[in-house]
Amino acid sequence: MSPVTHLDVESIRADFPILTRQVNGRLLTYLDNAATSQKPTQVIQSLVDYYERYNSNVHRGVHTLSIEATEAYEDARGKVQRFINAPSPESIIWTRNTSESLNLVAYTWAEANVAAGDEIVTTAMEHHSDIVPWQQLAMRKGATLKIIPETENGRLDMEQAALLITDRTKIVATTHMSNVLGTVVDVKALADAAHAVGAVILVDAAQSVPHMPVDVQALNCDFMAFSAHKMLGPTGIGVLYGRPEILEVMPPWMFGGDMILEVSYEDASWNDLPYRFEAGTPNIADAIATGAAVDYLEALGMDNVWAHEQKITGYALGRFAELEGINLLGPQEIEDKGAVLSFSHDSLHSHDLGTALDQLGIAIRTGHHCAMPLIRSHGIVSAARASFYIYNTEAEVDVLIDGLKEAQRYFSKAGIA
Amino acid sequence: MQQGLGELDELYQEVLLDHYRNPRNTDRLDDPTSEVDAINPFCGDEIHMQLGLDGDKVASISVTGQGCSISQAAGSLLTEIVDGKTTTEARALRELFREMMTGEEVSDEVADRLEDSLALQGVRRFPVRIKCALLSWSALIDALDKVAPAKP
Numbered sequence: 001m002s003p004v005t006h007l008d009v010e011s012i013r014a015d016f017p018i019l020t021r022q023v024n025g026r027l028l029t030y031l032d033n034a035a036t037s038q039k040p041t042q043v044i045q046s047l048v049d050y051y052e053r054y055n056s057n058v059h060r061g062v063h064t065l066s067i068e069a070t071e072a073y074e075d076a077r078g079k080v081q082r083f084i085n086a087p088s089p090e091s092i093i094w095t096r097n098t099s100e101s102l103n104l105v106a107y108t109w110a111e112a113n114v115a116a117g118d119e120i121v122t123t124a125m126e127h128h129s130d131i132v133p134w135q136q137l138a139m140r141k142g143a144t145l146k147i148i149p150e151t152e153n154g155r156l157d158m159e160q161a162a163l164l165i166t167d168r169t170k171i172v173a174t175t176h177m178s179n180v181l182g183t184v185v186d187v188k189a190l191a192d193a194a195h196a197v198g199a200v201i202l203v204d205a206a207q208s209v210p211h212m213p214v215d216v217q218a219l220n221c222d223f224m225a226f227s228a229h230k231m232l233g234p235t236g237i238g239v240l241y242g243r244p245e246i247l248e249v250m251p252p253w254m255f256g257g258d259m260i261l262e263v264s265y266e267d268a269s270w271n272d273l274p275y276r277f278e279a280g281t282p283n284i285a286d287a288i289a290t291g292a293a294v295d296y297l298e299a300l301g302m303d304n305v306w307a308h309e310q311k312i313t314g315y316a317l318g319r320f321a322e323l324e325g326i327n328l329l330g331p332q333e334i335e336d337k338g339a340v341l342s343f344s345h346d347s348l349h350s351h352d353l354g355t356a357l358d359q360l361g362i363a364i365r366t367g368h369h370c371a372m373p374l375i376r377s378h379g380i381v382s383a384a385r386a387s388f389y390i391y392n393t394e395a396e397v398d399v400l401i402d403g404l405k406e407a408q409r410y411f412s413k414a415g416i417a
Numbered sequence: 418m419q420q421g422l423g424e425l426d427e428l429y430q431e432v433l434l435d436h437y438r439n440p441r442n443t444d445r446l447d448d449p450t451s452e453v454d455a456i457n458p459f460c461g462d463e464i465h466m467q468l469g470l471d472g473d474k475v476a477s478i479s480v481t482g483q484g485c486s487i488s489q490a491a492g493s494l495l496t497e498i499v500d501g502k503t504t505t506e507a508r509a510l511r512e513l514f515r516e517m518m519t520g521e522e523v524s525d526e527v528a529d530r531l532e533d534s535l536a537l538q539g540v541r542r543f544p545v546r547i548k549c550a551l552l553s554w555s556a557l558i559d560a561l562d563k564v565a566p567a568k569p
């Protein structure tokens with residue numbers, strides 16, 4: 001049975017000015033949402049409002065504008081807190097993006113808690129942002145990086161996970177949803193396994209928080225990282241959630257204004273959470289706009305967002321079955337699979353496909369998707385990816401399928417497909 | 418106005434398609450003077466180049482790799498034009514090729530010198546693909562730098 005969807009996609013589309021754009025003479029078909037989402041008027045307007053009406057620095061003025069800006073900034077933090085059911089606003093740290101959030105943990109908590117001989121466990125499906133910081137940490141510390149493999153049908157191998165997470169493990173770093181395979185990982189099971197051996201778990205939620213209900217307490221995770229730009233918000237701002245008990249004792253990593261309590265010429269003491277981890281003037285406008293993005297998603301309801309994406313993805317999976325020469329990566333069943341369809345072609349490189357689709361106004365991602373080890377483990381050097389969001393329709397899936405067929409015809413006439 | 422895929426003809430010219438289908442000079446050299454791997458970090462295109470120098474001349478060259486049609490055809494085309502040239506001439510050709518990719522219309526003289534690689538001219542209209550065409554040329558410069566640094 002296909003899930004019932006409650007999204008009014010036509011009225012949603014009306015909120016996104018960019019969706020009326022023409023590209024190469026056609027209406028834009030934007031299917032690169034896993035890279036970054038488009039922004040509704042409500043989010044764009046919140047940026048304009050801030051700059052036109054109450055732009056000023058936060059936490060340091062007694063004047064009206066500063067008070068208003070500080071309130072809006074902290075209000076946005078509270079919205080994010082409620083959105084992922086974090087226990088307190090202090091557990092929400094603003095960063096630049098998912099990558100910075102992950103690096104923050106690698107350079108603070110992990111720097112202090114991982115030593116030679118310890119093990120860091122991650123998965124075969126990580127984005128480079130959740131591999132490279134751990135490789136570097138392992139090299140700095142003389143620790144070992146262990147990789148939970150992918151099963152044949154594109155899931156995470158939970159049996160191997162159980163073997164790889166041992167009492168040598170200090171941290172388990174896992175994606176919540178693969179940006180290439182769409183696989184949704186059973187984070188709760190990994191969290192339980194990590195906690196059972198006294199390790200912490202960090203979740204790369206860049207692809208989950210925008211698309212499904214996420215509850216950090218239900219998942220029992222210690223850290224969670226995500227980016228506003230993939231969930232209708234602006235670029236340049238991201239979030240790190242940290243379990244309050246852990247953040248309390250975690251050393252800071254950037255030093256300067258706002259993060260201090262008291263400074264003498266010789267020494268300094270640290271401000272309270274979360275400011276201890278937010279040195280310098282923060283990204284005020286984009287934090288406020290992230291709050292507007294959360295408002296937009298909450299008004300839709302994340303259950304409805306997920307149901308809509310399941311419906312579109314299920315439809316797309318069915319239509320992809322019609323195509324010849326195309327190989328889908330990752331799970332082929334809709335269960336626990338997000339709105340991401342990556343595929344390779346028997347003879348065509350994803351760039352050639354991508355350029356052809358762009359001629360038809362269709363935006364997809366091509367290349368290695370910042371997951372080179374994963375792409376290579378599938379025996380290919382690049383893949384194409386279509387990814388969907390709240391404003392995508394089945395009609396757009398049809399445009400994609402027709403475009404792929406047209407590209408196939410073009411390249412086979414050219415003798416290269 | 419709606420466009421079909423006809424615009425692509427400018428990119429996928431017959432010479433390019435031919436080199437993509439049947440890349441030239443892919444046999445590995447037994448005893449290369451210089452050897453490099455070039456990779457385009459944005460898309461993962463890979464070129465493996467081997468050079469055999471005889472004095473200051475390119476006596477043999479081999480290019481293999483994995484990637485899109487533009488990157489692979491450009492590598493194959495490169496081997497044809499560079500084979501037999503002096504290292505200085507090879508460097509000069511790279512400059513001409515780069516100008517063709519990033520500059521204005523090429524003169525007849527430059528067109529002659531670039532031989533079949535002129536077929537890559539159409540890539541200019543697809544700016545994100547220019548780096549695909551340039552990959553093997555930067556591999557060539559790296560391979561030359563290792564054994565025959567540019568003369569001052």
Ligand SMILES: Cc1ncc(COP(=O)(O)O)c(C=O)c1O
Binds near residue numbers: 034035177207238370
């Ligand atoms: C799963 C995953 N992790 C991390 C990232 C990195 O996000 P950002 O580039 O916003 O730091 C992405 C985005 O591409 C992603 O999809």
